[in-house]
Amino acid sequence: MKRFSIPLGVALAVLSLLAAGTPAHAGERPFRADLSGGLYYDGYSGSLGAIGFEATHLGKANFFGGVGSLDNSQIIYISGDFSAANGDRLFATSAVDFDMDTGIAIGTLTFAGGTGRFQDATGSADVIFVFDPDLQSFHLLIDGSVSY
Secondary structure (H helix, E strand, C coil): CCCCCHHHHHHHHHHHHHHHHCCCCCCEEEEEEEEEEEEEECCCCEEEEEEEEEECCCEEEEEEEEECCCCCCCEEEEEEEEECCCCCEEEEEEEEEEECCCCEEEEEEEEEEECHHHCCCEEEEEEEEEEECCCCEEEEEEEEEEEC
């Protein structure tokens, strides 16, 4: 029986160390958030902002976004970004079906890149917005997944 030669043994050891130091490819991770914030809407466009809420993989986070005008199908277009505790940003867009009688909008949010660890982020989440134009506020529930 022939034993491994020293150069082959050293090569295998080096490959093992290199493999251990290589980061694993990111997989799909759950993403959840429950936030409330301020709303400004002039009938055509508006802005949303929420500060200091907890979100999965973000820690203490902030959200700022824009609201597009309603069309005949009662769809609201929302785009914005989540800022993580360390400053990394996660970009998101959404088209939600808005019920003007209840102030509730339901749809899907899509993650589309960002900065830092979220640079190539992808994923989606179910969202429920509850708008209260009288109080100039909104509440948002997010449940889905993100890959980064």
